[in-house]
Amino acid sequence: xxxxxxxxxxxxxxxxxxxxxxxxxxxxxxxxxxxxxxxxxxxxxxxxxxxxxxxxxxxxxxxxxxxxxxxxxxxxxxxxxxxxxxxxxxxxxxxxxxxxxxxxxxxxxxxxxxxxxxxxxxxxxxxxxxxxxxxxxxxxxxxxxxxxxxxxxxxxxxxxxxxxxxxxxxxxxxxxxxxxxxxxxxxxxxxxxxxxxxxxxxxxxxxxxxxxxxxxxxxxxx
Amino acid sequence: xxxxxxxxxxxxxxxxxxxxxxxxxxxxxxxxxxxxxxxxxxxxxxxxxxxxxxxxxxxxxxxxxxxxxxxxxxxxxxxxxxxxxxxxxxxxxxxxxxxxxxxxxxxxxxxxxxxxxxxxxxxxxxxxxxxxxxxxxxxxxxxxxxxxxxxxxxxxxxxxxxxxxxxxxxxxxxxxxxxxxxxxxxxxxxxxxxxxxxxxxxxxxxxxxxxxxxxxxxxxxx
DNA sequence: CCAGATAACGAACGTTCGTGCTATATAACA
DNA sequence: TGTTATATAGCACGAACGTTCGTTATCTGG
Numbered sequence: 001x002x003x004x005x006x007x008x009x010x011x012x013x014x015x016x017x018x019x020x021x022x023x024x025x026x027x028x029x030x031x032x033x034x035x036x037x038x039x040x041x042x043x044x045x046x047x048x049x050x051x052x053x054x055x056x057x058x059x060x061x062x063x064x065x066x067x068x069x070x071x072x073x074x075x076x077x078x079x080x081x082x083x084x085x086x087x088x089x090x091x092x093x094x095x096x097x098x099x100x101x102x103x104x105x106x107x108x109x110x111x112x113x114x115x116x117x118x119x120x121x122x123x124x125x126x127x128x129x130x131x132x133x134x135x136x137x138x139x140x141x142x143x144x145x146x147x148x149x150x151x152x153x154x155x156x157x158x159x160x161x162x163x164x165x166x167x168x169x170x171x172x173x174x175x176x177x178x179x180x181x182x183x184x185x186x187x188x189x190x191x192x193x194x195x196x197x198x199x200x201x202x203x204x205x206x207x208x209x210x211x212x213x214x215x216x217x218x219x220x221x222x
Numbered sequence: 223x224x225x226x227x228x229x230x231x232x233x234x235x236x237x238x239x240x241x242x243x244x245x246x247x248x249x250x251x252x253x254x255x256x257x258x259x260x261x262x263x264x265x266x267x268x269x270x271x272x273x274x275x276x277x278x279x280x281x282x283x284x285x286x287x288x289x290x291x292x293x294x295x296x297x298x299x300x301x302x303x304x305x306x307x308x309x310x311x312x313x314x315x316x317x318x319x320x321x322x323x324x325x326x327x328x329x330x331x332x333x334x335x336x337x338x339x340x341x342x343x344x345x346x347x348x349x350x351x352x353x354x355x356x357x358x359x360x361x362x363x364x365x366x367x368x369x370x371x372x373x374x375x376x377x378x379x380x381x382x383x384x385x386x387x388x389x390x391x392x393x394x395x396x397x398x399x400x401x402x403x404x405x406x407x408x409x410x411x412x413x414x415x416x417x418x419x420x421x422x423x424x425x426x427x428x429x430x431x432x433x434x435x436x437x438x439x440x441x442x443x444x
Numbered sequence: 445c446c447a448g449a450t451a452a453c454g455a456a457c458g459t460t461c462g463t464g465c466t467a468t469a470t471a472a473c474a
Numbered sequence: 475t476g477t478t479a480t481a482t483a484g485c486a487c488g489a490a491c492g493t494t495c496g497t498t499a500t501c502t503g504g
Contacts, residue, residue: 014481014482028343029343030340032254032255033254035460035461035462036461036462036463037460037461037462045482045483046482046483046484047461047462047463047483047484048463048464048465048482048483048484048485049481049482049483050482051462051463051464052480052481052482053481055463056462056463057461057462057463107343108342108343109342113339113398114339116398116401116402117335117336117339117340117398117401118252118339118340120330120331120398120401120402121250121251121329121330121401130402131402131403134402135403161411162411162414162415165395165399165408165411165412165415166392166395166411166415168395168398169391169392169394169395169396169398169412169415170388170391170395172391172394172395172398173387173388173390173391173392173394173395174391176335176338176339176342176390176391176394177387179338179339179342179343180338180342180352180353180356181353181357186387189383189384189387189388190387190391192384193384193387193388193391236451236452257490257491257492258491258492258493259490259491259492267452267453268452268453268454269453269454269492269493270452270453270454270455270493270494270495271451271452271453272452273492273493273494274451274452275451278492278493279491279492279493
């Protein structure tokens, strides 16, 4: 095979195109609101032509979740781990996530926040995969905390599970405020809360690695 | 009573019964997944008989949101404000919310967390009402913080908006973990994070009013 | 006791959804 | 050049949805 464009390659290509659009739509309308006819229309394809790529709606949903995972890893996780696995990487990870949602690449904000809440009461392979992936994400967060401790940049008194929980919650909260109110300030509030925690538990040698905190509230009355 | 739903005069009563079931279902399946036929079946009514109470699905959705608000006020907000509007009430408010979700009264956890994420990309009166109500909730939280400051039990350096954002995020995070993983520990983690914040900003005279924090992580290995 | 209002019912309509069957065009290989 | 596999299209089906309509049973005021 001389050139990478074969007869099959076109099929794979369309599949990728389909899934990219699918992630986009599902982040806003949900995986149930993601309709085969609508998706086909958006891509100027026939329903049956598109359908043939997946065989069932459920497989389309799973494939969409998988595609979203790839994007998330490529856009958020991988760019954050180019450093020395210390405090900076931990901060970078959270900051990148917030920036990614803030940039509005997906109409519906964080794909996983949206579909997790949609499927948390719908047993089945779709829900299971979503749960797995978000557990992966939480584990990545926890690992980043532990790495910062190993690097001697974060106090050992911090419970990585606890901090990961809090950071994840702040991210969900920022995403919620942005989606419901278009409130971009929410990202600043999430960053503020995260930095406050990181600064408080950073070791002396590491505290200079982080951005500085916002000035505290003016001590004036009221 | 031979018949499930009697005649006349029970019209208003039936409506209440319908909405109670509707809130229950919508917390799990969403307001879109809340289907008129399904709701009617659950109540052993005819679709058309039920439908006549609302006139359109959208009105049913709005009425359901309104009913959920009443329940939330009755079960969470009102019971928390019997005190002196100080630090204890603030803590009580958050604690009650967590307990309410934890108790599993609704299959889908927090009604508003579920439908907010469902409708945040669907303009219209339903979305608008949901946004209003959650803004109310955030204002209540902010007010509780400010009251605690006025009572001299919380440092004036705390920004009520910031703290309200963080507490709301922690609640969303706990709800998320519980719905997706059945993880009851998440409530403990949310409480831990909240209490930690409250203790740190409580004035000397007020710190004894709060439950004590969990012991910090053992300084052992790692 | 009757007239009107109220509450609920059953059947049907038009639409949209997922899905299955069949046909056609295109590219690879003999 | 003809065969074959593959990608896409066309069409139709059955189910579920929201909604409308006409009807029936019950209660209430005069």
